[in-house]
Amino acid sequence: MSKVTVVGAGNVGATCANVLAHKDIVKEVVLIDIKGDLARGKALDSWQQAPIDYYSTQLTGTEDYKDTAGSDIVVITAGIPRKPGMSRDDLISTNAKIVTSVTNSIMEHSENPIIIVVSNPLDVMTYAAHKASGLDSSRVFGMAGILDTARYRAFLATALNVSPKDIQAVLMGGHGDTMVPLPRYTTVAGIPVEEMIDSDTLNAIVDRTKSGGGELVKLMGTSAWYAPGAAAAQMVETIVRDENRIFPCCALLNGEYGLKDIFLGVPVKLGKSGITELLELKLNADEMELLKTSAGHVRSVMEVFDNMNA
Ligand SMILES: NC(=O)C1=CN([C@@H]2O[C@H](COP(=O)(O)OP(=O)(O)OC[C@H]3O[C@@H](n4cnc5c(N)ncnc54)[C@H](O)[C@@H]3O)[C@@H](O)[C@H]2O)C=CC1
Numbered sequence: 001m002s003k004v005t006v007v008g009a010g011n012v013g014a015t016c017a018n019v020l021a022h023k024d025i026v027k028e029v030v031l032i033d034i035k036g037d038l039a040r041g042k043a044l045d046s047w048q049q050a051p052i053d054y055y056s057t058q059l060t061g062t063e064d065y066k067d068t069a070g071s072d073i074v075v076i077t078a079g080i081p082r083k084p085g086m087s088r089d090d091l092i093s094t095n096a097k098i099v100t101s102v103t104n105s106i107m108e109h110s111e112n113p114i115i116i117v118v119s120n121p122l123d124v125m126t127y128a129a130h131k132a133s134g135l136d137s138s139r140v141f142g143m144a145g146i147l148d149t150a151r152y153r154a155f156l157a158t159a160l161n162v163s164p165k166d167i168q169a170v171l172m173g174g175h176g177d178t179m180v181p182l183p184r185y186t187t188v189a190g191i192p193v194e195e196m197i198d199s200d201t202l203n204a205i206v207d208r209t210k211s212g213g214g215e216l217v218k219l220m221g222t223s224a225w226y227a228p229g230a231a232a233a234q235m236v237e238t239i240v241r242d243e244n245r246i247f248p249c250c251a252l253l254n255g256e257y258g259l260k261d262i263f264l265g266v267p268v269k270l271g272k273s274g275i276t277e278l279l280e281l282k283l284n285a286d287e288m289e290l291l292k293t294s295a296g297h298v299r300s301v302m303e304v305f306d307n308m309n310a
C-alpha cells in the first residue's frame with residue numbers, strides 16, 4: 001500500500017492528509033481538488049511539516065486525476081458542508097453530483113482502489129460512490145461511525161472524569177439524528193458503562209451524540225474537521241497495516257440485521273482488502289427497532305438520490 005488519494009482539499013480532506021502523513025505509513029498522499037492551488041498549497045504546507053514532525057510520506061496537490069493513477073486507497077471528502085439550520089440531507093442535490101463525478105474520474109485512473117467516502121449525506125453518498133465505481137462492496141464504505149463513537153466516548157470521558165482511551169463503544173445506523181449509540185455495548189476499562197453512570201446522564205450523552213455534528217455546525221458556522229479527518233485517516237491506517245480492527249463503518253448490508261441493499265453503519269473488520277467481515281450483533285428488540293427506524297430514514301434519502309438519477 002503505497003499511494004493514497006484524498007479528494008477535496010478543504011477542512012476534512014486536508015486534515016485527513018495531514019494526520020495520515022504523521023502516521024508515516026504510506027509512501028505518497030495526493031490531495032486533489034477542483035481548486036488546484038488550494039490542494040498544492042495545503043500539500044506543500046504539510047510536506048514542510050515533515051522535517052519538524054519526522055515523517056517521510058510525500059504530499060502533493062493537484063487538480064489533475066492523472067496524478068491519482070494507481071491509488072490503493074481513495075478518501076472522498078469533496079462536496080459542500082452544511083451551514084447552521086441545514087441537515088446533512090439538504091446537501092444531497094449538490095454532493096450527489098460531485099461524489100458521482102469524482103468517483104468516475106478516480107476509476108478512470110485506478111483499477112481496484114478501496115474507496116472511503118466522507119461527503120454528506122454520508123450513507124447515501126457511499127451508495128452513490130459504490131454505484132459509480134462498480135467495485136465490490138467490500139471496497140467501498142463510509143466514515144461516520146468512528147467519528148460518532150468518538151464523540152460519544154469523549155462525552156462519557158468528560159462525565160466520568162476518565163481518559164477517553166479507556167472507553168470502548170459501538171454505535172450503529174445512519175449518520176444523522178437517527179444514529180443508534182449502544183450503551184449495552186459500552187465499557188469503561190472493561191466495566192459496563194451502566195455500572196458507572198446514572199441513566200439520566202447516560203441518556204443525555206446519547207442525545208448529545210446524535211446531534212454532535214449539529215452542535216459543532218452551530219458553534220463554527222461550518223461542520224467539524226479535526227475528528228472527522230482523523231477518523232478517516234484511522235480507517236486508512238488499519239487497511240494499510242492490515243490490522244483487521246473492528247470499527248463501525250457505513251457498509252452495504254445483504255440481509256444482515258434483516259436489512260438488504262442499504263448502506264448503513266455497522267461494526268466491520270477492516271484489513272488490506274477492505275471490509276473482511278461484517279459483524280452481526282445480537283441486538284435486543286429496542287435496539288433493533290431503533291436500527292430499523294434509522295434504516296427507514298436512510299432509505300428515504302436513497303430514494304431521493306435514485307429519483308435524481310431516474
Ligand atoms: N462523514 C462524516 O462524518 C463527515 C462528513 N463531512 C462532510 O465532508 C464534506 C467536506 O467537508 P469540509 O471539508 O468541511 O468542506 P470544505 O468546503 O472545507 O471542503 C470541501 C472541498 O471539496 C472541494 N470540491 C468541491 N467539488 C469538488 C470536485 N468536484 N472535485 C474535487 N473537489 C471538490 C471544494 O473545492 C473544497 O475544497 C462535506 O460534505 C461534509 O458534510 C464533514 C465532517 C464529517
Ligand SMILES: O=C([O-])CC(=O)C(=O)O
Pocket residue numbers: 081082088120147175212213214216217223224228
Ligand atoms: O455535521 C455535519 O454536517 C458534518 C458531519 O457529518 C459531522 O460532523 O458529523
